[in-house]
Amino acid sequence: MYFDLDDEQRAFVATVEAFAANEIAPGAIERDRTGEWFVEGWLKMGQLGLLGLQFPEEYGGSGASILTTAAAFQAFTAGGADAGIALSWVAHSVLAGTPLWLFGSEDQKRRYLTRIATGELTAGYGLTEAGAGSDAAALHTTAVQRDGCWLLNGSKMFITNAPVGDMFVVFASEDRSLGSRGITAFIVERGFPGFSSGRELDKMGNRTSPTGELIFQDCEVPPENVLGKRRQGFAIAKVALEWERFLMMAHSVGTMQAVLRDCLRYAHERRQFGKPIFEQPAIQAKLADMRLSSAAGELFVRRVAWLKDQQLPTPLESSSCKIFCSAAVMHAALQGVQVLGGYGYIRENAVERAMRDAKLAEIGGGTTEIQRQVVGRSILHQPDQHWDRAYTPEQVAARSRPLAEAPDLVGATLAVAELARHSTSDALAAMADETVRWSIPSPAAAGEGEGEGTRCATFSFAGDLVPNAVDAKLLLKDGKLLTKPAEWTSEDGELVAVVKIHGKGQPVNAPRLGPIARLFNAALATGLAEAALDEALDAARAMPDDQIVEFKLADIRTRLDGARMLTYKAAELIQRGEDGLQAGREARIFAAEAAVFCTEQAVSIAGTFRTRRLRDLQRDCHIPASLDVPLTAERLALARSLAGDTL
Numbered sequence: 001m002y003f004d005l006d007d008e009q010r011a012f013v014a015t016v017e018a019f020a021a022n023e024i025a026p027g028a029i030e031r032d033r034t035g036e037w038f039v040e041g042w043l044k045m046g047q048l049g050l051l052g053l054q055f056p057e058e059y060g061g062s063g064a065s066i067l068t069t070a071a072a073f074q075a076f077t078a079g080g081a082d083a084g085i086a087l088s089w090v091a092h093s094v095l096a097g098t099p100l101w102l103f104g105s106e107d108q109k110r111r112y113l114t115r116i117a118t119g120e121l122t123a124g125y126g127l128t129e130a131g132a133g134s135d136a137a138a139l140h141t142t143a144v145q146r147d148g149c150w151l152l153n154g155s156k157m158f159i160t161n162a163p164v165g166d167m168f169v170v171f172a173s174e175d176r177s178l179g180s181r182g183i184t185a186f187i188v189e190r191g192f193p194g195f196s197s198g199r200e201l202d203k204m205g206n207r208t209s210p211t212g213e214l215i216f217q218d219c220e221v222p223p224e225n226v227l228g229k230r231r232q233g234f235a236i237a238k239v240a241l242e243w244e245r246f247l248m249m250a251h252s253v254g255t256m257q258a259v260l261r262d263c264l265r266y267a268h269e270r271r272q273f274g275k276p277i278f279e280q281p282a283i284q285a286k287l288a289d290m291r292l293s294s295a296a297g298e299l300f301v302r303r304v305a306w307l308k309d310q311q312l313p314t315p316l317e318s319s320s321c322k323i324f325c326s327a328a329v330m331h332a333a334l335q336g337v338q339v340l341g342g343y344g345y346i347r348e349n350a351v352e353r354a355m356r357d358a359k360l361a362e363i364g365g366g367t368t369e370i371q372r373q374v375v376g377r378s379i380l381h382q383p384d385q386h387w388d389r390a391y392t393p394e395q396v397a398a399r400s401r402p403l404a405e406a407p408d409l410v411g412a413t414l415a416v417a418e419l420a421r422h423s424t425s426d427a428l429a430a431m432a433d434e435t436v437r438w439s440i441p442s443p444a445a446a447g448e449g450e451g452e453g454t455r456c457a458t459f460s461f462a463g464d465l466v467p468n469a470v471d472a473k474l475l476l477k478d479g480k481l482l483t484k485p486a487e488w489t490s491e492d493g494e495l496v497a498v499v500k501i502h503g504k505g506q507p508v509n510a511p512r513l514g515p516i517a518r519l520f521n522a523a524l525a526t527g528l529a530e531a532a533l534d535e536a537l538d539a540a541r542a543m544p545d546d547q548i549v550e551f552k553l554a555d556i557r558t559r560l561d562g563a564r565m566l567t568y569k570a571a572e573l574i575q576r577g578e579d580g581l582q583a584g585r586e587a588r589i590f591a592a593e594a595a596v597f598c599t600e601q602a603v604s605i606a607g608t609f610r611t612r613r614l615r616d617l618q619r620d621c622h623i624p625a626s627l628d629v630p631l632t633a634e635r636l637a638l639a640r641s642l643a644g645d646t647l
């Protein structure tokens, strides 16, 4: 599975999580209170190889893939629950280390990168200024050449590791009249004449990460410390920020997991009204939402990592990842405090700290507004920017071929989604058919063999809505044929299959039926969300430069991406023969809600009556939530399955 880890990666990630739990988590509450920089922990991270994880071994790194790196970042906060030191790690290894790795000269890599990788040097990245934040290209710090040296003048604001760092990648303008094209990157050591770091800033969260100003007063930088080419600085800065965007979100996903773990434990221990608060559906729904967010967030992060491992560009995916994960971690942390009630408001609980820490995800490395602008604008011009790179060519081709030719379950879900994109009723019928087809023990045999086979199959969900039922001849439950109509009624939340068999049929694999039904339901919902995006894009092209419209497009696309990835993950798991019920449930809830959300947003852009398809979508977008058990019941079932998993 493309975002999945192999055994070696899993073992490494488990080591990182255990390290964080044993070496970083203890004392985090007290360090957060005092704002202490945890130098011993930092050095241990260097010894474990974390600080240079993604760098080549020849430069002191561990040579890990980007996927492994992202998974390790996630595991660190999942186990360590100290987002501050994680932030310092991002500034050091990603913001400062990545430009050195990708743009540095051989000499610079030997002098600096090797020592960043081990933690011998602590590094930072200086782009933001008091007057230049989101509009970073408007920076005022200047660089002029004098007597064979560069002289830097100006100051930088909000710089992570400024109070403790040994060296910084700093951006200054050679010629402010050139805007972003006049900016050059420099490597500045703390000991350079004219350099100083100003006051340390007292922050709301991430308090174990020291933040401050950098001050340059005729700061002398030798010519060999120009990083990359002259006036290439802004491009370098953007590359670093793009890496930061998704790796910082890997930490956010870990935070969501840590919050969920704490909440699950607390909800079982805390008793009110004579029973654990876990038994209250309102609490279970919050836990299920945390799980949905972390599961989707993990895929957002891993998609970027996977694409980077293929050396493909990822600006849109990184921004999309940040839009989703930053809002999700903020919401999860707020809900975490709510689950703990009054205790959640007290500083000795990790969820209280997580709530303060989480806010930075929506600000640092480019605010959410800037990310929405990037995604909204970009999809207006290039809507389908390689979202399907992770699929095989055969799976992608399934979208435009007859369903029976789908090469596998993933291809079949793509095909159903594509049908739904254009016609809900066609997709409903196909989805019913495919659900039974893929529930037959040997899918390859379906439609083959003697006579007509079993291709003409259909099923019902809990009696709610019965696609193809008019023609149904037989009803099947738990793999058993129910021949009497009296037996056809469904029990609470039970799935009942109606199978119309022409010729010789095969039994349906009842345990597969639940996950597969949810999977195709998710595929249907994903296709409806895609249709909503089509409609929204079409309308938006007539309203150029409307920021609110661009933001809505970004939100639609981000939700749709989450639905696609969760559906794909469920398909892969089921195809591999694993128990895909939880993944199917997650995909179904997320995608069903995405279909409604995306349609509502499309309507708010285009207006209700713009096209016939949009009018239909306003009705059809609710179908995935209406088929099968209600979403509320799905959420509660998800929460109950987590209790078994996580405690």
Ligand SMILES: Cc1cc2nc3c(=O)[nH]c(=O)nc-3n(C[C@H](O)[C@H](O)[C@H](O)COP(=O)(O)OP(=O)(O)OC[C@H]3O[C@@H](n4cnc5c(N)ncnc54)[C@H](O)[C@@H]3O)c2cc1C
Pocket: 091, 095, 124, 125, 126, 127, 128, 132, 133, 134, 135, 157, 158, 159, 160, 161, 203, 206, 211, 360, 363, 364, 365, 366, 367, 368, 369, 370, 373
């Ligand atoms: C703890 C912390 C650590 C940091 N570490 C570093 C670091 O190591 N290195 C570094 O260089 N920087 C760092 N930063 C700076 C960070 O990247 C900036 O804070 C961020 O980019 C936003 O800039 P700003 O704070 O000036 O906000 P502003 O740009 O002034 O934005 C203020 C508000 O206006 C909105 N806004 C701005 N422009 C637009 C627009 N075009 N459309 C819509 N809305 C807009 C923003 O989204 C925001 O809501 C750090 C910040 C913090 C808080």
